[in-house]
Amino acid sequence: MEAVSRFGEDGAFDPPATRTALAQVTLPVLLLTGEFELNSPPETVAAFADLFPDARLSIQPGAGHYPWLDDPERFTAVAADFLARP
Incomplete structure (x- = not known):
């Protein structure tokens, strides 16, 4: 409940x-x-990626809001590849 109450407090959106x-x-x-995500579309996520010094952007073809359900093998491969990098 504390997190919910603080979500919109002054300074939360800076x-x-x-x-x-x-x-x-x-x-x-x-x-x-x-690719078909409406909540966090690829263009928006790409802009977020530019904010990090070391970000990898992956846009899963044919997927929507639940890429792990739309193509679990591809999602797992992308995540595993990222986690395995040195």
């Missing part, structure tokens, strides 16, 4: 501060979206 924080993430980040 795009400049968020961009600054994301630029300081030092770990690799995987952003995966479906």
Whole structure:
């Protein structure tokens, strides 16, 4: 309940501060979206990927909001490849 109550509080939506924080993430980040995702469309996810210093963007062909259900083998392969990188 605390998280829900704080979600929209003052300062919760500070795009400049968020961009600054994301630029300081030092770990690799995987952003995966479906080709037909409406909530987080590929163009939006690509813009988010640009905010991280070390991001990999994957757009899963033919997938929508649940890429792990639309093509579980491809989703697993992309995630496993990302996790296996040095």
